Amino acid sequence: MDFSAIGAAASEALTLASFIGIGGGVLLGYIIGVIPGLSRSVAISIAIPMTFYMSPYIAISFLIGLSKGTAAGSAVSAILLNAPGEASSAATALDGYPMAKKGKPKTALQVGLIASVLGDIMATIILIFVAIPFARVALLFGPYEMAAILAFALVFIAGLSSGSLFKGLAAGGLGIFLGTVGLDNQTGLPRLTFGYTELMDGMPLIAVAIGTLALSEMFIQSEKLRLERTTMSVKLEHRPDDHITFPIFKRILPTILRGTGVGTFVGALPGLGPSVGSFMSYGMAQKASKTPENFGKGEPIGIAASESADNAVIPAALIPLFGLGIPGNVSAALLIGAFAIHGITVGPLLLRDSPELLYSIFAGMILASIIMFILGWFGLMVFAQITRVPPHVVIPIVIFFCLAGMMLQGYGTFGLVILMAFALLGYLMKKYDYSFVTFLVAFIITPMLELNLRQSIILSRGNWEILLGRPIALFFIVCTLLALIMLTLRTVRTGKPAAGAATD
């Protein structure tokens, strides 16, 4: 390890500007996390233009602080409103809301906060010690290895996130199809651009991401607002016995450790995302418990399991990003764009080319966790007030930010039309239960997979034997085939419903 770089990094991490930048990121993330319907990826997309005038280190730490803040903040609305601020906090609501209703909202919020912060710090430490060895071997990952890993990620994510195989194939297929739009990267000839100069570089990622994730969610929220005008908010009162105690902390600690492990593993695999992590962790906690019947009725262990995993995913998703240049999930993919804006290519060469920047970012991430704890602990009651902002105020503001964010991309009216088209697509996909996660991941992976596969075929001059000297590539090809076989077997076993879905 380069100690002079670490020293320089620590001194940059402790400047006033970085405190303000990171603290601001965490605070903004926390607020956005609390508001139901405003997701992490929306927060990052909106915040990227704000970072234009920051130094690369503060910009990236600001955005990572923002992600961390959303993960912690989303627990607040899950517990108090039974409306998770993020999909990944849905598991938190299972026990958090009953606990709050039983008169212990503050305890529930504190359990959630401690689990979030501990999961976050431990996963950040794992990132620091895993991302670096990863980066050292990263030049072993040539086009063959990348193509194999990307193919594996595509199949694996599609298999996890879709209930019906056919709906999953439809969503993934559409993502792959739209991912091929743009100039051919070798001959420069236009593909499916229909004469639109704006499509030469492909469908704009920001339009696809904001449209399918954020704007479509606003459509759904407005619809809900019209149909159900009820409020489910829990009243916050000051009760002397309503706070976390040491026995409770001791009881939840082993769960937090396991949740961190699960979250880190899920985060490190490209494409899985925090929802998988928090639900997996919740399920494991319930299986391990001696009193599983208490789950769903206000069990603090349930909150701790979900929140620790949810937060651990965020730093862990940076392991493949810093080690291999592959985004672990949508938020990490948006971070690649943010890095690019600041002239930095994320990936294996980052550690070698700008170690100081990388160590500064690590230091900034630890700082973000600490700020998050302080803000969360002392601001708990204040943040809880945000849940009272009525949706008819939130929704128009978010729609405005989505449109403004797209205009900033420089695509003009064309960009807005594309954005609206993808919002409609996202709305329909959510309504008819097609996995928009599969769609989006396929859309993001396709251009990378195409380029690497093409490079592999040309460089090998068509000899597949070259793979025998490429054990990492071979390993992932075998994994991809196994994943395909298991997916097929699972569909055959539960063949009836899948076939039914196809003929609907």
Next chain:
Amino acid sequence: MKKTIVAILGATLLTAPAAMADDWPTRPLTMVIGFAPGGSTDIQGRVLANVMEQYLGQPVNVVNQPGGGSAVAFTRLANTAADGYTFLFGGTTALTFTPIITPVEYEIDDFEYLAAVALGQNAIVTAADQPFSTFDEIIEHGRENQMTYAQQTPLDEAIIRRIAEAEGLDLAIVPTGGGGGMAPLVLGREVDFAYSGGTHAQYTPTGEMVVAAFMSAERSPFYPETPTLMELGYDYSIEDYRTVIVPQGVPDEVKDRLIAAAEHASTAQAFIDITEGNTFFPVVFIGQDEMEDNVRRIRAATEEVMAD
């Protein structure tokens, strides 16, 4: 504003515009950059905007319009009011090369090329730990061994393909999608040599990458030992000029003000420091007459190379 003009009077005397033009500009200007923020064009453009702003006395706002290697930005510019308030800064390949292979809605005559302030840097690079480091050694090695080359545009591919055919090389050419994708391939020795449009500036100072030859018409002052392809006896070059470009039909006195601002920038220390120090692009000043000729000459030469 008056004060600024007095301060740079010396520089203005040579290209003194008509008296009435001193009033121009009266509102903020927009500089369009055809690439995403962070690349070499963007970095140079932002400093240029800053320096021009001091000269013109009005803010110069930078707008990034990435897409199709500036084709999107040129399409927009062609449809912008020719009042000089909106101009583009960037390379000329979207005019000299892109229209040859891709249908676009603009042509060379839609624009005026006011002034070039930096010379594009197109190079052939290889990794330092390869058994060859000069272009001749690459060719020599290629006569005995199968070789691989990483391209970034169909133009550099066409040139290298012709040289490979002439020299009898067995060459496989892969796409990279840009300088960021090229570097790991070269440094990981997945390819033997590659095209670089300027990315090499990040890797040659550490000694990991070497420039085997320049594709530009002239040697780079930053690599004085490295020859150009022309000097090596291959009659090909990729010329690119970082130019201030406006739509056709801007009034003469306005053009003169913009040209004077660009000339001022080419002597401004801030612009020279960033452009030469950070991006390794030589700063120059080439006026409108020469640039109009350059763009048309390069286009004709490129059409010849791409003919088959």
